[in-house]
Each structure stands twice: as C-alpha cells, then as structure tokens.
Amino acid sequence: MTNDTTATANDTATTAPAHGGSGAAPEILRYSAFTRTPDGGNPAGVVLDASGLDAAAMLAVAAEVGYSETAFVTAADQDARRFTVRYFSPLAEVAFCGHATVAVALADRLGPGDLTLDTPAGTIAVTTATDGAGAVQATLTSVPTRSRQALAEELEATLAALGWSASDLDPALPPHVAFGGNDHLVLAAASRERLAALDYDFDALAEVMRRYGWTTVDLVWRESPRRFHARNPFPVGGVVEDPATGAAAAAFGGYLRALGLVTEPAEITVRQGEDMGRPSDLVIGVTPEDARIRVTGAAVLLPR
CATH class of the missing domain: 3.10.310.10 (Diaminopimelate Epimerase; Chain A, domain 1)
Incomplete structure (x- = not known):
C-alpha cells in the first residue's frame, strides 16, 4: 500500500459528462x-x-x-x-x-x-x-458535536487493520468515536514516529469503517496541549489518505471538549498532510460551553 498520495488523484480532468441532467458538462x-x-x-x-x-x-x-x-x-x-x-x-x-x-x-x-x-x-x-x-x-x-468511548470490538478490529497494537496508543487520550457532521474514530498515537509509519490494510480498514459507519479514522499525535498532528485514512471514499479533513477536525474539537481538555475558549492547531508531502494547517476553535466547533482555514485556486 502506498501512503503518500490519494489513491485515485486525477489532476488533469476538467469536466465529466452529466447524467440525468441537461447533458451539458459542468464547470469544475x-x-x-x-x-x-x-x-x-x-x-x-x-x-x-x-x-x-x-x-x-x-x-x-x-x-x-x-x-x-x-x-x-x-x-x-x-x-x-x-x-x-x-x-x-x-x-x-x-x-x-x-x-x-x-x-x-x-x-x-x-x-x-x-x-x-x-x-x-x-x-x-x-x-x-x-x-x-x-x-x-x-x-x-459545525453542527453540535458529540463523542463517546470506542467499544472494545471497534478498537480491536481497527488496530488489526492498521497493523497497530494497544501499546502504540497514547493512554492519556482514549479512543473515541467523535461526531462533527460525520462519525470519525479518533486514535491517538503514542509517538510521532508511529503516526509517520502509516501502512495499513486498505480493504480491511474499509470493511471495518463501513461496518461501523465511520467516514475517516482520525489518527492524531499530541505535540503540545494546543498543537496536534493528524493523518486520516479514507478507504471508504476510495482514497488512501485525506491530506486535510475539516469534518474530522470539528469532531476532534468536540472530542477534546468532551474529555475536558479545553477548559476555556481556545484555538487548537492541527497539522495534517505533512507525511504525504501536502502540509495543511487547520485551526479549531473550542468553547467549553458550546458543542459547536469552529474550523478555520485558507484555500487557493489550483491552476487548470
């Protein structure tokens, strides 16, 4: 399995045929x-x-x-x-x-x-x-977030597909299923090296995610209380990994809030995509009394 790019990226296509509409190709x-x-x-x-x-x-x-x-x-x-x-x-x-x-x-x-x-x-x-x-x-x-502890069978199946063991996880950040518009399994790696060495069974993880209805698995590593690194396998979407995942960031903000790790209004930075060669910076705004999470980022138009 490769983990340095999306599995089906196509940078050259500009249009696709419309089905069920007027027949005109949409502007993309x-x-x-x-x-x-x-x-x-x-x-x-x-x-x-x-x-x-x-x-x-x-x-x-x-x-x-x-x-x-x-x-x-x-x-x-x-x-x-x-x-x-x-x-x-x-x-x-x-x-x-x-x-x-x-x-x-x-x-x-x-x-x-x-x-x-x-x-x-x-x-x-x-x-x-x-x-x-x-x-x-x-x-x-975001819509109101929520977060619950992952079940033993959910965790066991996911670790097997990832090729991880329980010792690869940070015991201070328990596995949760977090929601911020979609469900995401949040797993915290014990080290940056564990996060960097991502090499998983694409089909097995896709099957686990379909079984439990997860959009991505949000793999994170805590650099500091206000800065995290993340990787998001996305096999159910047909790609190996997402370079930046705003929906998962919203869910992760809800996760931190649910664990009581944010006790006053704070901004959390998530660095994602670095191991893919597409560094991304997401800023999460968390307010303890509000279940809605703010996610901030810039975007640039890509050349045709």
Whole structure:
C-alpha cells in the first residue's frame, strides 16, 4: 500500500459528462483547502452550478476528478448568500465535508462575508474574509458535536487493520468515536514516529469503517496541549489518505471538549498532510460551553 498520495488523484480532468441532467458538462473548479500554496493542502473539486445533476452524475464527476471530495452547489439564493451543497468522494456521497473550498470559491465570486450552507448533515454557518496577505480564508461552525468511548470490538478490529497494537496508543487520550457532521474514530498515537509509519490494510480498514459507519479514522499525535498532528485514512471514499479533513477536525474539537481538555475558549492547531508531502494547517476553535466547533482555514485556486 502506498501512503503518500490519494489513491485515485486525477489532476488533469476538467469536466465529466452529466447524467440525468441537461447533458451539458459542468464547470469544475479545483481548490486546495487549508493551505495558502497550491502544493499544500487538500485538493477538492467544486461545482458551483450542479442544479442539473442528479446523484449519479455527481458521483461520476467526483470519480473522474479523483480527489477526496468534490462539492456540488445544487441550489442557490445569492441575495441571501445561502446555498445547498452536497459532497461526493470517488465512491460515495459524504454527508458533510469541512474543507473551505466551496466557501472560498463562492467568496471569490460574491465577495467576502457570511454564507449559509445547507448540507445533508445540517445547516453550516460560514464566515469568509480576506487576510492580510490577500488570501481568502473561511471559518465554519459545525453542527453540535458529540463523542463517546470506542467499544472494545471497534478498537480491536481497527488496530488489526492498521497493523497497530494497544501499546502504540497514547493512554492519556482514549479512543473515541467523535461526531462533527460525520462519525470519525479518533486514535491517538503514542509517538510521532508511529503516526509517520502509516501502512495499513486498505480493504480491511474499509470493511471495518463501513461496518461501523465511520467516514475517516482520525489518527492524531499530541505535540503540545494546543498543537496536534493528524493523518486520516479514507478507504471508504476510495482514497488512501485525506491530506486535510475539516469534518474530522470539528469532531476532534468536540472530542477534546468532551474529555475536558479545553477548559476555556481556545484555538487548537492541527497539522495534517505533512507525511504525504501536502502540509495543511487547520485551526479549531473550542468553547467549553458550546458543542459547536469552529474550523478555520485558507484555500487557493489550483491552476487548470
């Protein structure tokens, strides 16, 4: 198994045939999220007018684009800055993706400001703004998060698929299933070396994740109380690993809150994608009394 790139990446395709719609090929934009440079972050497709596409067509586009996810705007009220969005991996629809690409793409056209995204996971409020360097960044506020301790059988099956043992885990950060729009299993590695040496059984982990309904396995290592490193295997989406996972970051913020590791409003930095050669920076805003987590990141338009 390789772990330095997505399994089906296709950087050259720009359009895919529409199924069940008007027959016109949709315009597909490509952005990279949680980075300010095109060679970092999580590449994603964005279709700003998918009103003529059905689910099969959107899945076909996502499969041809080949990134971890492609976002589709299926309905729009531009005056109210409110949009209905669906997300597809190359293999299946995903209820919620927390990357900033679709919000930044909309802000590039409408100007910075507040947006509302209606997703299958719920309504997501997003604020977009231009930073001092002229880049657009977005802050989304998740649906209410929750987190529970992982069951013994869930943990055993996952460790077997990863090729990890219980001694590879950080005992201070217990395994949990955390929700921030999707369910993610959170496993904390005992060392940075363990996190870096990711080499797992793709089919076995996909089967475990389908069995329990997880979108990714969020593997983390704690550098400090406010800085973590993460890797997110995503075999159920058809890719080996996600370079940056905003939805998992939201769930992870809820996990930290549930464990009582954040006792006052705080920002947590998650560094992801470094071991893939696509470094990404996600900033999580956690408030102890609020189950909704804020995830902030920049995004850049990729060249065609």
